[in-house]
Amino acid sequence: MIRNNLAKLLILGAVMTIATAAHAADAKRPVPRFEKAECAVQVVPGERIECGFLYVPENRRKARSRTISLPVMIFRSTGAAPAADPVVYLPGGPGLSSIDGRTTGKGNPFLMERDQILLEGRGNKFARPSLACPDINVLRAQNAAHAMQTAAVARCRAALVASGVDLDGYTSAEAADDLDDLRRLLGIRQWNLIGFSYGTRLAQTVLQRHPEGVRSVVLDSVLPIDVDYEETAASSLRRAIDALLAGCANDPDCDTRYPDLRARFAKLVADADRTGVAAPDRVLRGRDVVDAVGAGLQQPAVIPALPRIISEAAEGRLTGLLPLTRQAPSSFNWGLRLSIWCDEEMPFETASRMASQTSPALGLGGVDNRTATPAMCAAWRVSPADAMANEPVKSDVPVLILAGEFDPVTPPAWGCRLLRTMPNARFVQIPGQSHGAMFNRCGGQVTLAFLHDPAAPLSGDCIAKLPGTVFVLDTGTAAQP
Template sequence: MLTVPEHRGKADSRAIALPVMIFRRGAATPAADPVVYLPGGPGLSSIDGRSSGKGNPFLLERDQILLEGRGNKHAQPSLACPELNALRAAEATPAAQTEAVARCRAGLVAAGIDLDGYTSAESADDLDDLRRLLGIAQWNLIGYSYGTRLAQTVLARHPEGVRSVVLDSVLPVDINYDEMAAAPLRRAIDLVLDGCATEPACDVRYPDLRGRLDALLARADRDGIAAPGRVLRRRDIVNALAEGLQQPALIPALPRLISEAGQGRPQGLLPLLRSAPSSFNWGLRLSIWCGEEMPFEQSGRMAAQVAPALGLGGVDNRTATPGMCGAWRVAAAAAQANDAVKSDVPVLILAGEFDPVTPPAWGRRLLRSMPNARFVQIPGQAHGAMFNRCGGQLTLAFLRDPRAPLNLDCVAKMPGLVFAAD
C-alpha cells in the first residue's frame, strides 16, 4: 500500500492508502526501467482481476508496476457510486441520475472524504511518490484512453522521472471532449459505410449501405424494429453499432448486420446492446471530470451532442452532464489544466483506424507540442490500438530503444478490414 495525503494542498489532510502491484520479470535480470500501466476511464481500476503475470508481454524484458488510482475500487477510501452505475445501465432519466449523484456525494462527504483531492494532478503526484519510494530513476508510462491524459499530466508535473511514454487512443488534455463527444462515433460509422461502398464485394452484396441504414433508422423512429422481447428504436441501433465498433473482429460484419436488420432480422444486433452496469468508479470519475473538464466546456456545445439533428438517436457519449457536475460540487482546476502538454520525452502514439471514442486526429494533435513523439495508425483497429500483434510489437520495440527508428513493416503488411460479403 502507498500512503499519500488525500489533498496535498491542505496542511491537515488525512492519509489515504493506494494498493500497489509489482509483477517481476523471470529469472534474468530485468531492465532498470519498469513499465507502469495507466488504465482508461476515468474510474477504471488498475489492479482489479490481476492475479498473475502469465502471458504479460512486458514481463519478457522488464518489471511492471500497477498503482490503484486514488478513489478507485480497491483504494481506501473508494468513491464508488453503485446506484448511479445501475441507473445508467437502465438508461434512467438525467434527473434521476443527477439525484443519485447528489445522494452519493452526500454519503461520501458524511464519511469525511474530501472530494476535491481526487484529481489527475494528485494522481500524477501519487505516481511520482511511488517511483521515488521504490528508488527508480526513471520508468516508462503506458496510458490507455483516459490513462493517456493522466500520462500527459505526469509529463507536465514530473518529466524527470519518465524515460518514455506509450499513448494508446489519446485523449488530449486540451480537447473539450463533451463538446464533441458525438463526432468520433459519427466518423467511425461513416468509415464503415464508405468502406463497404468502396469494396466491390461488399458493395455488390449490400448496395447503398448508407441508404439502407438511413431507412432502418427512419423506420425505427416511426414504427420501431420488432426484436425478441423488445422493440428497437434509433438509439438502440446506434448503440449497437457503437458497441460493434469497439470490437475490431466484429467491424467487418457490421454491413451484414445493418442489412439483416433492415430486412426485419435484427437479432445480430441484440448481443451488442449491453445492459449490465459499467465498472466505472463514478465518484472518482465525477471528481476528475467535473473539476478538470466541465469548467472549460460550453453548455450549448455539450447539449448539441445529443441533438436529433445528429441522427444518432440521442446517444449520449458525454462523460458527464452539467447537472451531474452541479450536484457533485468540486473545485475547478486552474486554467492551465486545460493547456496542451509540452514535452521532449520520447512518445509513441498509437491510434485505431475505426476508433469511435478518441479518433486518430486527436493522437496526431500531440505532435504539435511533443517534438520527440511519433504517431502510428493501426489499420482495422478501434479503441485500444495496442491490443493486437502489430501494436504489441511496436510497443515492445519502442520500450527497448525509445529513440531508435520504428520498424513499421507489420503496419504495412496489415490488410486492414475486409468487409464481410457473405
C-alpha cells in the same frame, strides 16, 4: 535610518511568521510512504509478485488532509538482466481499476525485459476510500432519465462526504503526484508510462508535472488534455460510423453485397425513432440501434460483420444486432469519474456545444455519449481546476502514439494533435483496430520495440502486412461480441 531599520525588522518578522506557518502546515500534512504488504487481490502462488500500499495525503492542497491508501503491485521481470526502468500501466476511465483481475504475470510480454508496476488510482475499487456509486452504474446501463441519474449523483455525493471523503482531492494532478511519490519511494530514477484512453490524459499530466521521472511514454487511444470531450462525444462516434460505411462503399465486394448501406443505416435509425423496431424483449429506438453499432465498433472482431448486421437489421432481421444492444453495467468507479470530469472537463466546456451532441441532426437518434451533464456536475459540487488542466502538454520525452482506424471514442486525429507540442512523438494508426490499438499482435510488437529503444526508428513491417478490414459477406450467423 531608524525608520528604515524598523521597517526591515517588520518585514523580516512577517517573512519569518509566514515561513513558520508554512513549516507548521508541512509538519501536519501526511508524509507519503510505501509499505510492503499482502496483495490486495488474490494472486497465483509462487510467482514473483510483490505488493504493498502507498500512503499519501487525500488532498495535497490542504494542510490537515487525512491519509489515504493505494494498493501497489510489482510484477518482477522474467529476464536474466532486467532493465532498470519498469513499465507502469495507466488504465482508462476515469474510474477503472489498475489491479482488478491482475492475478498472474504469465503471458505478460513486458516482463521479458523489465518489471511492471501497477498503482491503484486514488478513489478506485481497491483504494481506501473507494468512491464507488453503484446506483449510477445501473442507471447508466438502463439509459435512465437524466433527472434520475442526477438524483443518484446527489445521493452518492452526500454519502461519501458524510463518510469524510474530500472530493476535491480526486484529480489527475493528485494522481500524477501519487505516481511520482511512488517512483521516488521505490528508488526508481525513471520509468516508462503506458496510458490507455483516460490513462493517456493522466500520462500527459505526469509529463506536465514530473517529466524528470519519465523515460518514455506510450499513449494508446489518446484523450488530449486540451480537447473538450463533451463537445465532441457523439461526433467522434459519427466519424467512426462514417469510416465504416465508407469502407464498405469503397470495397467492391462489400458494396455489391450491401448496396446503399449509408442510406439504409440512416433509414433504419429514422424508422426506429418514428415507429420503433420490435425486438423480443423491447422496442428499439434510434439511439438503441446506434449504441449497438457503437458497441460493435469497439470490438475489432465484430467490425468486419457490421455492414451485414446493419443490412440485416434494415430488413427486420436482428440476430446480429441484438447481442450488441445488451449492455451490462460498467465497472467504472463513478465517484472518481465525476470528481475528475467535473473538475477538469466541465469547467472548460461550452453548454451549447455540449447540447449539440444529442441533436437529431447528427443522425444518431439522439444518442448521448457524454460522460456527465452540467446538472450532474452541479450536483457533485467539486472545485474547478485551474487553466493548466486544459492546456496542451509540451514535452521532449520520447512518445509513441497509437490509434485505431475505427475508434468511436478517441479518434485518430486526437493522437495526431499531440505532435504539435511533442517533437519526439511518433504516431501510428493500426488498420482495422478500434479503441485500444495496442491490444493486438501488431500493436503489441510496435509497443515492445519502442520500449526496447525509444530513440530507434520504428519498423512498419507488421502494419504493412495487415490486410485491412475484410468485410464478412456470407449469409451465415453474424460475428458475435
